[in-house]
Amino acid sequence: MRSSIQIRRAREEDVLPAMVMVMKTLNHLRKKHQMKPIRVRLNELPPIQKHTYETDPKTTFCAWRGNKIVGFTQALNRRNQWYLAYLFIDPSVQDKGVGRKLLEKVWRDGMNVSHALCTFSYNMQAVGIYSQFGMAPLMTLAWMGGTPGKFKMPKPTNLAVSGRLSAEDIRWINTLEAKIRGYSHPEEWSFWTTNEHFAPYIFRDKGKRVGYGLIYKKMGIGPIGAIDNKYTVKIAAELIRRTDPPKKEDISIWTPTHNLALYQFLIKSGFRLGELAVFMSDAPYADFQRYLPTHLAIF
Numbered sequence: 001m002r003s004s005i006q007i008r009r010a011r012e013e014d015v016l017p018a019m020v021m022v023m024k025t026l027n028h029l030r031k032k033h034q035m036k037p038i039r040v041r042l043n044e045l046p047p048i049q050k051h052t053y054e055t056d057p058k059t060t061f062c063a064w065r066g067n068k069i070v071g072f073t074q075a076l077n078r079r080n081q082w083y084l085a086y087l088f089i090d091p092s093v094q095d096k097g098v099g100r101k102l103l104e105k106v107w108r109d110g111m112n113v114s115h116a117l118c119t120f121s122y123n124m125q126a127v128g129i130y131s132q133f134g135m136a137p138l139m140t141l142a143w144m145g146g147t148p149g150k151f152k153m154p155k156p157t158n159l160a161v162s163g164r165l166s167a168e169d170i171r172w173i174n175t176l177e178a179k180i181r182g183y184s185h186p187e188e189w190s191f192w193t194t195n196e197h198f199a200p201y202i203f204r205d206k207g208k209r210v211g212y213g214l215i216y217k218k219m220g221i222g223p224i225g226a227i228d229n230k231y232t233v234k235i236a237a238e239l240i241r242r243t244d245p246p247k248k249e250d251i252s253i254w255t256p257t258h259n260l261a262l263y264q265f266l267i268k269s270g271f272r273l274g275e276l277a278v279f280m281s282d283a284p285y286a287d288f289q290r291y292l293p294t295h296l297a298i299f
């Protein structure tokens with residue numbers, strides 16, 4: 001079985017069928033753990049996956065059995081940061097060494113290179129394989145969902161909010177992220193500020209920039225970054241006020257549980273826990289009091 005599997009660099013046209021396999025594998029895992037399936041219709045490549053293929057085509061690989069994709073991985077390289085966006089192996093070929101082989105293909109070593117990713121807290125095989133590559137779970141991320149009409153809308157804060165970002169604002173964000181996130185990622189900011197699905201904001205207190213935040217597809221919140229943790233909850237509140245989710249869709253935030261103030265604010269506002277993910281790394285990473293990630297594949 002293992003010998004009939006071929007590993008090749010992914011072409012752009014492979015990524016959509018690979019994402020279909022990813023969703024099937026994810027729902028297989030969720031079913032095993034008595035969780036509801038996630039239903040998405042993938043007719044075309046979503047903007048986030050199109051962007052990450054464009055930035056990192058050399059570290060995007062598929063495993064094939066005949067003409068069927070049975071494995072997919074993608075690592076994002078941002079200066080000294082290596083971040084694993086995806087590793088998914090079709091259930092029919094799991095536990096046969098394909099995941100390890102794909103991971104070895106995209107792995108990057110070097111002086112001061114840090115490795116990180118997010119994975120499912122309920123999949124010990126995933127946590128286990130990454131632990132064998134030197135990482136350990138450093139934090140829990142709680143998926144918090146707010147159903148419109150069922151949570152208390154936050155009150156306005158004293159922050160001034162602007163949805164028009166200048167080049168100077170973007171430079172400021174990148175400098176701040178190097179401090180609070182550990183690494184800046186201007187590649188993502190170029191994408192977020194030019195794609196219609198994303199709405200970035202900058203926040204000021206008494207005329208001074210104190211943080212930034214992003215809303216994606218009108219309902220997802222993150223990243224958020226702030227110069228001081230006293231602003232993180234305020235920025236989350238202002239972003240929640242500005243979302244406009246399609247009917248029956250929740251406002252969603254991946255909340256670092258290290259940020260107790262934010263976690264409690266969301267719980268007390270009526271947000272509900274959907275699931276827990278773990279953040280794994282082999283080096284100190286962001287200051288999670290002042291940084292909240294976006295999509296787990298980009299962080």
Ligand SMILES: CC(C)(COP(=O)(O)OP(=O)(O)OC[C@H]1O[C@@H](n2cnc3c(N)ncnc32)[C@H](O)[C@@H]1OP(=O)(O)O)[C@@H](O)C(=O)NCCC(=O)NCCS
Pocket residue numbers: 025026029086087088089090093094095096097098099100101117118119120123124125126127128129131132
């Ligand atoms: C997790 C996943 C990517 C692993 O790929 P795979 O091809 O099934 O796994 P492999 O056979 O290559 O290797 C699994 C490794 O994990 C190790 N492992 C499994 N359970 C473990 C545990 N509880 N503790 C420590 N290590 C464990 C195995 O020993 C093996 O290591 P080895 O090669 O040294 O023996 C795959 O099973 C999968 O796609 N699962 C569902 C989706 C998922 O969770 N993806 C991760 C998203 S970030």
